[in-house]
Amino acid sequence: MQPIFEVRNLKRAFGGLAVTNDVSLSMAPGDRVALIGPNGAGKTTFVNLVTGNLVPDSGEVRLGGETVTRIDAIGRVRRGLVRSFQVTRLFLDMTPAEHVALAVLQRDGRSGRLFGNFLSMPDVMDEVGQLLGKLGLRELMHRKVSEIAYGQQRLLEIAVALALKPKVLLLDEPAAGVPQSDTGRIEQALADLPADLAVLMIEHDMDLVFRFAKRVVVLAAGAIIFDGSPSDVTQDPRVREAYLGSYANASHAA
Numbered sequence: 453m454q455p456i457f458e459v460r461n462l463k464r465a466f467g468g469l470a471v472t473n474d475v476s477l478s479m480a481p482g483d484r485v486a487l488i489g490p491n492g493a494g495k496t497t498f499v500n501l502v503t504g505n506l507v508p509d510s511g512e513v514r515l516g517g518e519t520v521t522r523i524d525a526i527g528r529v530r531r532g533l534v535r536s537f538q539v540t541r542l543f544l545d546m547t548p549a550e551h552v553a554l555a556v557l558q559r560d561g562r563s564g565r566l567f568g569n570f571l572s573m574p575d576v577m578d579e580v581g582q583l584l585g586k587l588g589l590r591e592l593m594h595r596k597v598s599e600i601a602y603g604q605q606r607l608l609e610i611a612v613a614l615a616l617k618p619k620v621l622l623l624d625e626p627a628a629g630v631p632q633s634d635t636g637r638i639e640q641a642l643a644d645l646p647a648d649l650a651v652l653m654i655e656h657d658m659d660l661v662f663r664f665a666k667r668v669v670v671l672a673a674g675a676i677i678f679d680g681s682p683s684d685v686t687q688d689p690r691v692r693e694a695y696l697g698s699y700a701n702a703s704h705a706a
């Protein structure tokens with residue numbers, strides 16, 4: 453299958469430190485990939501380079517066959533490369549319905565109407581209701597974000613990302629900070645993601661990685677040291693040395 457997403461020989465250094473060191477990666481529609489690696493391995497920097505929040509020193513990012521390396525973050529979102537909205541970027545005084553409605557309007561290029569009463573636009577609100585319903589947030593759609601639980605806020609991040617109709621979704625630790633009792637709902641939301649969506653998830657929780665991912669990519673000191681199946685990753689000596697050594701002593705790798 454043709455890749456929907458490709459990174460070729462991406463490099464970025466800070467000072468003398470090569471934080472992204474010649475990284476190449478490709479994903480096909482429907483892929484479920486976990487990106488793991490020890491603290492400071494360069495995962496966040498890699499995602500920032502991919503989304504257009506950071507500029508690489510060299511290399512290429514391609515989306516659906518088009519080179520997007522020089523296109524800004526908003527242009528990449530328009531082309532279907534979406535990063536999950538972070539809880540820290542949700543507006544506490546706004547409701548889930550408002551967040552998702554704004555994303556729908558932005559996606560459709562109708563953001564000129566942002567200041568209109570979009571809550572009374574039936575086409576928008578039908579979609580908002582459906583999306584929030586799928587994530588179990590329908591009952592809470594008109595509550596303030598500040599009044600809903602942290603796990604529900606994290607589900608709202610996913611709803612906002614899905615409202616943008618992504619082709620490639622980058623999820624940054626979707627279950628981090630969520631109490632154990634609520635992680636099942638996040639996992640269910642991940643399991644229910646559209647089948648043709650390519651998903652790259654950064655995750656420290658290895659149990660979640662093994663349940664979600666069909667493929668695991670390991671980054672260490674800015675370079676990919678493993679790209680293969682979840683069953684092989686634990687056997688790989690370089691991975692064990694770089695990463696899983698610390699995991700062996702804890703149920704959740706840090």
Ligand SMILES: Nc1ncnc2c1ncn2[C@@H]1O[C@H](COP(=O)(O)OP(=O)(O)OP(=O)(O)O)[C@@H](O)[C@H]1O
Nearest residue numbers: 466467469471489490491492493494495496497498
């Ligand atoms: N803007 C910056 N200026 C200088 N150094 C940076 C900058 N951003 C990141 N780094 C360095 O790059 C390295 C990789 O950081 P990065 O946050 O990408 O790693 P990470 O794998 O996401 O780590 P974690 O799992 O802890 O979030 C670290 O050594 C970090 O200090």
